[in-house]
Amino acid sequence: MNDNSIIIITRGGVGDVIVCTPVFKTLKETYPERKLIVYCRMKSHKSLLLNNPYIDSLRMLKIAAMWRYPGHLYAYLFNTEKIKYYDLLFQWITPSHLFPDDYNIKDLVYDMFDDLNIKSDNPKTQLYFTEKEEKKARMTLAPYKNVVMMHVHSRSSRNHHWTIEKWEALVKSLPEYTFIQLGWVDEERVPGALDWRGKTNIRDAFCMLKHADSFVGIESSIAHATNAVDLPGVVLFGDSGPGLWGHDNNINIYKKVRCSPCYFYLWYDPCPYNHECMNLITVEEVRNALIQQMEKKKRKTAVPANLELAGI
């Protein structure tokens, strides 16, 4: 078997794959002579990793798509241990990883490759878009001002959710902003926000983040994607901690209640108490954080006065 390749299998949800993206760059930079092969469990994983210059071969982990790689197909079917592969799965995070405040999920991904000795300081998630996608996103958002992307639903845990009434109150309290709700059609709708649920594909939605002014939402795949495009956003944390799942570009609102983080215990089950971790977060708090992030974005994109005078 060819030892010159590094084989990776993506698992979990879309967010899990996004937080794994920094490792591809580091692997390729550390081992440029080795071929990086990524097998995707789902189509959404593959579409996220498209155009990534650090991946040599992007494939689907399906029997019908693997007939061209008989060695890998054999290993996949008969679970042979002859092929070394890396499984990007967070299901078995030990509790010791849950509690240190400075241990981020991106560091954990690097730890999964402990035999390859790779390290990176402050890794960032990475998404690569084509010119066409960028142009489409720019054109779509051009008619709107002060665009705030919004995502209020998580498929991994219902305890991530903030009440729709509070989201509605937030939208109503900031009439000068254009709130655009992203997500799937079956997710709950926020009255007052532009409803773009199910109207964009996953790549278009992430590309639009690049041209938006801010983001507000719960901890979800879109919140992880903001790190890739360096978008200042506001992310609400309840049953999962910002130390592990948060990113530097966002203001992470988290009420450290006694029983939180409980995500790795309860999974999709509802909170047996009164969901205090999310209920304690107020609309006013989120509103102030969002205004702060919008100001930050404005300062970042503002044309310096001397250039403006010179007409540049």
Place this chain on the structure above:
Amino acid sequence: MNIVRSKAEVATRIAEIEAQLKITEDAMQAELRRPFFDRRRNTCQFLDLEKRTQSAALKELKWIIYE
């Protein structure tokens, strides 16, 4: 870490944990009232873990204050 030192602080902590234990037990009762096959496995495991840790903490604190 918040280390309690005086007897009054320990008593306060005991009251806090007892109140929390009561909430946990109520949640357990609510889960037990559901039909057997409708009970949520992760929730039951979580509540059991909570009760064990709170009971252990309570036992230690009571030992400090009374022994």
